[in-house]
Amino acid sequence: MLDKHTKVCLCKAIPRLKIKEAIANGADTVEKVQKATGAGSGGCGGRRCTPKIQELLEKQLNQ
Numbered sequence: 053m054l055d056k057h058t059k060v061c062l063c064k065a066i067p068r069l070k071i072k073e074a075i076a077n078g079a080d081t082v083e084k085v086q087k088a089t090g091a092g093s094g095g096c097g098g099r100r101c102t103p104k105i106q107e108l109l110e111k112q113l114n115q
């Protein structure tokens with residue numbers, strides 16, 4: 053519901069929807085998601101967004 057507005061990566065303004073799409077398209081590791089979306093390459097150096105990506109990955113892959 054809030055996927056479009058909830059930012060996973062604040063510094064690059066990447067919404068959760070983007071991350072989910074990347075996972076749906078076959079990105080099954082944090083690195084692949086980051087590569088596909090650009091998350092993790094911003095100011096936090098991956099520290100802020102990596103745990104969130106990990107969580108989304110686990111949720112989506114365990115469905």
Ligand code: FES
Pocket residue numbers: 060061062063064091092093094095096097098099100101102
């Ligand atoms: S929150 Fe943007 S790179 Fe981590």
